[in-house]
Amino acid sequence: MTSFDADANDAQLWSHVRAGDGESFGLLFDRHRDRVFRYSLRLVRSHVDAEDVTAMVFLEAWRRQSRVRLVNGSIIAWLLATATNVARNRLRSAVRYQRMLNKIPRPEPAPDHSNSVLDGLAVEPAHRTVQEAFRRLNRRDQEILSLCVLEELSAPDVGELLGIAPGAVRARLMRAKRRLIHTLDVESLKEPLGETR
Amino acid sequence: MNTDDENPPVFDESRSAALRVVLVDVAEIGTEQNRRFRVVQRAWTIVPASLLILGLSAGTFFAVQNVTDKNSVACFARAELDWRGSFPGTTAVSLVGTRDGTDGGSAPIADAIGFCSDLWAQHSLDASYPNGTPPGPGYNDRTFSHPVPSPLTECVMKNGTAAVIPGDPDVCGKLGLASKSQ
Numbered sequence: 419m420t421s422f423d424a425d426a427n428d429a430q431l432w433s434h435v436r437a438g439d440g441e442s443f444g445l446l447f448d449r450h451r452d453r454v455f456r457y458s459l460r461l462v463r464s465h466v467d468a469e470d471v472t473a474m475v476f477l478e479a480w481r482r483q484s485r486v487r488l489v490n491g492s493i494i495a496w497l498l499a500t501a502t503n504v505a506r507n508r509l510r511s512a513v514r515y516q517r518m519l520n521k522i523p524r525p526e527p528a529p530d531h532s533n534s535v536l537d538g539l540a541v542e543p544a545h546r547t548v549q550e551a552f553r554r555l556n557r558r559d560q561e562i563l564s565l566c567v568l569e570e571l572s573a574p575d576v577g578e579l580l581g582i583a584p585g586a587v588r589a590r591l592m593r594a595k596r597r598l599i600h601t602l603d604v605e606s607l608k609e610p611l612g613e614t615r
Numbered sequence: 616m617n618t619d620d621e622n623p624p625v626f627d628e629s630r631s632a633a634l635r636v637v638l639v640d641v642a643e644i645g646t647e648q649n650r651r652f653r654v655v656q657r658a659w660t661i662v663p664a665s666l667l668i669l670g671l672s673a674g675t676f677f678a679v680q681n682v683t684d685k686n687s688v689a690c691f692a693r694a695e696l697d698w699r700g701s702f703p704g705t706t707a708v709s710l711v712g713t714r715d716g717t718d719g720g721s722a723p724i725a726d727a728i729g730f731c732s733d734l735w736a737q738h739s740l741d742a743s744y745p746n747g748t749p750p751g752p753g754y755n756d757r758t759f760s761h762p763v764p765s766p767l768t769e770c771v772m773k774n775g776t777a778a779v780i781p782g783d784p785d786v787c788g789k790l791g792l793a794s795k796s797q
Binding site: 559 | 625627629642644744750
């Protein structure tokens with residue numbers, strides 16, 4: 419089987435992946451690795467966890483290939499949406515893919531930079547608060563905020579990915595923003611409440 | 616919140632290279648990894664299908680049940696239950712207070728829905744948190760005015776305790792639980 423070159427679009431590469439062409443899968447990984455990785459960093463606490471989530475997202479893509487949706491000819495939206503689920507259930511996913519993950523070398527022991535790499539934002543306490551509040555949201559809220567706000571995908575694209583109408587995407591986004599604001603309000607009240615006790 | 620930093624975090628190159636090899640190997644038809652992965656994939660399809668059939672049978676068999684253990688109640692924040700029996704919310708007991716402050720032990724809970732409604736009103740349950748409970752006592756509503764979802768339905772857990780779940784009466788069957796016998 420002939421592999422496509424790096425100029426092939428996602429749809430062409432994916433059709434070759436489904437036909438059993440490994441190198442096409444490698445090219446998709448090269449193309450989308452960094453975006454999936456940086457997206458995952460928002461959802462987990464350490465660099466290594468985000469790398470593991472990225473690995474599991476691509477393995478999920480291969481395992482669930484019949485369910486992968488290309489939006490506007492690109493696989494990235496599906497990968498990002500899957501990253502939300504994998505990060506949330508990563509213990510279960512890690513069990514499933516343990517043998518594969520064992521083939522990826524563990525990093526050398528080093529000082530824990532987990533907090534400093536969180537999207538480059540964690541150095542600011544306010545950003546850390548936002549990130550903690552974001553992590554407290556349920557999976558659906560994280561998913562819609564990540565796709566619409568952080569990744570700036572359009573409502574029709576997200577709707578196509580999630581199988582819902584664009585209007586429902588906007589409504590879900592509005593509710594998620596409201597819950598994020600509520601969680602942030604509660605976070606900011608936590609300290610004073612603690613002091614009064 | 617996009618990552619346009621001057622030094623964005625990067626995927627470790629040696630781990631990335633190893634992962635790429637694994638992915639290419641898994642996807643390439645005819646390789647050992649590919650064959651193994653397909654076998655595992657079939658197993659993951661067959662096992663859940665078998666569990667589903669067993670679950671459906673069990674659901675039919677235990678469709679209606681009595682609450683046999685009234686020492687605790689499972690108060691669900693959302694209608695979710697995994698195969699290990701974990702759910703978002705809390706398992707609560709009613710403790711008996713004594714005048715001298717010693718532990719009076721637990722008391723049977725006759726009205727499970729009323730008991731969980733009190734927890735909702737105190738904001739001890741909240742569907743917006745992943746585990747179904749606010750992170751600490753600082754969030755509690757001492758005025759008992761936090762909204763209580765309606766309706767709440769009483770089901771029966773496999774261990775015979777009551778489970779109070781937001782949703783219509785058919786929520787019990789959807790989670791594979793028995794409804795409480797009238």
